[in-house]
Amino acid sequence: MNPTLQKILVPTAAIVIFLVVWEFIVWAAGWPNYKMASPSDLLPAFSKHWSLFLTMGWQTLWRTVVGLIIAVIFGTGVGMIMGFSRLMRDALYPLLVGFNAIPKATVVPIVALMFVGAHDFNTVLIAFMISFFPIAVSVSIGLSTLEPEYRDILRSLGASQSTIFWKIALPKTLPEFFGALKVAVTLAFIGTNLMEIVSPHGRGLGALFDSGKTNSDYPLMFAVLIALAALGIVLYYIVVALEKVFAGWAERPQQ
Amino acid sequence: MYPMIKIEGVRHAYKTPSGPLPVLDGLELSLNEGGFVAVVGPSGCGKSTLTKLVSGLMKPDEGKVMLHGEVVTGPRNTVGMAFQNPVMLEWRTILQNVMLPLEIVPNKLTKAEREDRARHLLALVGLTGFEDKRPSELSGGMRQRASLCRALVHKPEVLILDEPFGALDAFTREDLWQTMHKVKENEPFTGILITHDLREAIFLADQVIVLSGRPARTQYVLDVPDTGPRDLDHLYTPEAAEMLAVLRHQIEIAQGRASAEEVAE
Numbered sequence: 001m002n003p004t005l006q007k008i009l010v011p012t013a014a015i016v017i018f019l020v021v022w023e024f025i026v027w028a029a030g031w032p033n034y035k036m037a038s039p040s041d042l043l044p045a046f047s048k049h050w051s052l053f054l055t056m057g058w059q060t061l062w063r064t065v066v067g068l069i070i071a072v073i074f075g076t077g078v079g080m081i082m083g084f085s086r087l088m089r090d091a092l093y094p095l096l097v098g099f100n101a102i103p104k105a106t107v108v109p110i111v112a113l114m115f116v117g118a119h120d121f122n123t124v125l126i127a128f129m130i131s132f133f134p135i136a137v138s139v140s141i142g143l144s145t146l147e148p149e150y151r152d153i154l155r156s157l158g159a160s161q162s163t164i165f166w167k168i169a170l171p172k173t174l175p176e177f178f179g180a181l182k183v184a185v186t187l188a189f190i191g192t193n194l195m196e197i198v199s200p201h202g203r204g205l206g207a208l209f210d211s212g213k214t215n216s217d218y219p220l221m222f223a224v225l226i227a228l229a230a231l232g233i234v235l236y237y238i239v240v241a242l243e244k245v246f247a248g249w250a251e252r253p254q255q
Numbered sequence: 256m257y258p259m260i261k262i263e264g265v266r267h268a269y270k271t272p273s274g275p276l277p278v279l280d281g282l283e284l285s286l287n288e289g290g291f292v293a294v295v296g297p298s299g300c301g302k303s304t305l306t307k308l309v310s311g312l313m314k315p316d317e318g319k320v321m322l323h324g325e326v327v328t329g330p331r332n333t334v335g336m337a338f339q340n341p342v343m344l345e346w347r348t349i350l351q352n353v354m355l356p357l358e359i360v361p362n363k364l365t366k367a368e369r370e371d372r373a374r375h376l377l378a379l380v381g382l383t384g385f386e387d388k389r390p391s392e393l394s395g396g397m398r399q400r401a402s403l404c405r406a407l408v409h410k411p412e413v414l415i416l417d418e419p420f421g422a423l424d425a426f427t428r429e430d431l432w433q434t435m436h437k438v439k440e441n442e443p444f445t446g447i448l449i450t451h452d453l454r455e456a457i458f459l460a461d462q463v464i465v466l467s468g469r470p471a472r473t474q475y476v477l478d479v480p481d482t483g484p485r486d487l488d489h490l491y492t493p494e495a496a497e498m499l500a501v502l503r504h505q506i507e508i509a510q511g512r513a514s515a516e517e518v519a520e
């Protein structure tokens with residue numbers, strides 16, 4: 001089979017099989033749609049609320065992306081500080097680990113109270129808080145594991161610290177960075193939705209989910225989950241595409 | 256006329272949590288332009304510290320390291336280095352890797368001239384046709400050849416080789432020894448070779464320095480009579496066998512396994 005075709009057909013077939021099995025299980029068990037909606041319940045839910053899905057989906061998407069961009073900037077900064085300075089790494093690591101260990105669901109109501117009404121800000125904040133950790137860790141590890149020979153060769157030629165960073169440290173860290181970014185993408189989605197669901201008068205797909213709950217519109221709730229999954233897949237593959245462009249050299253040729 | 260490299264009475268100690276750890280104590284070395292010195296000694300005796308002093312990455316606690324009669328006070332870009340681990344930037348082609356020093360050391364070469372220079376060196380070490388390959392596509396020996404080109408591309412006055420062939424298999428190593436002679440003929444340099452291999456030392460260098468165990472001082476200096484290009488048969492002559500025996504004995508003394516008195520007898 002044509003490899004490009006295979007790349008598209010195989011995952012598509014997997015998704016179709018997944019939907020068929022799901023439909024079959026719900027049908028065979030005879031579950032009502034408030035217990036478990038089936039794929040055939042979702043189409044009507046989507047078509048009934050499609051304009052809501054578009055506007056809410058957009059809300060969720062831009063907040064997630066903004067939160068993610070801030071996480072990349074902040075995480076890279078913290079990672080650079082920890083990667084270049086042993087002292088700062090020892091100082092910051094326990095703080096970061098402790099911060100990361102706090103379940104973000106518990107932080108959501110605190111943030112919601114702290115900045116009452118600033119819904120966009122709160123949502124972006126949580127998306128950022130939940131997703132910067134893997135980026136900071138990967139950048140710091142990438143920088144601190146730089147082979148000493150690189151540094152010696154460049155320094156003996158009279159290169160400055162910033163030349164060493166731009167020519168060697170930064171490109172060398174890219175594969176680790178993109179690995180972390182893939183994790184961060186899904187985490188940021190979780191953050192955005194936590195805030196959208198919990199926050200009163202929220203917006204975005206999380207709020208749409210919450211209104212489904214309030215109105216006992218169970219197929220709508222399931223439809224939101226599917227929409228979230230679809231957005232997650234899209235963002236994830238955007239990161240994969242960026243990785244191919246900027247860190248494609250790290251990929252081993254396939255056998 | 257100053258010697259190219261002159262090291263006088265160098266002492267150096269590393270600071271460790273349990274107090275200073277002296278690594279060099281009375282290091283002497285003098286090398287004329289175009290000379291090639293091999294430095295041998297027990298492991299951990301401070302050979303790599305020596306390379307950092309000559310390249311200006313470190314300053315000695317006491318004593319002087321001089322290039323051309325000038326005291327080395329910091330990194331100078333007239334030095335080229337190659338290590339046992341031939342680190343390459345994996346995202347660049349071999350050609351781009353070799354050109355790296357030319358991006359850092361100030362020079363008036365155009366992009367085309369830099370490329371020509373790198374291609375010329377790669378051809379010299381037998382890597383024609385691999386210019387556009389990635390480092391991950393090359394074997395260990397080929398990477399080491401490329402690493403040698405990178406060390407020479409900016410025409411350094413001093414080439415520092417820190418056990419460059421240590422991780423290679425015996426046949427590849429001997430191939431590279433011959434390549435070294437070819438390179439030196441075409442691209443003259445003054446070289447310091449750190450090595451554990453006594454055969455390598457007498458095959459490549461025209462002077463072999465034995466360092467004592469830590470803290471290291473210059474214990475013995477051997478002048479190799481044949482200088483210039485030689486072939487591998489030279490290693491199997493009675494003269495070579497004699498030099499190797501002397502060096503091996505000096506190493507045993509350095510390791511503390513034989514005493515200097517024994518030699519005198």
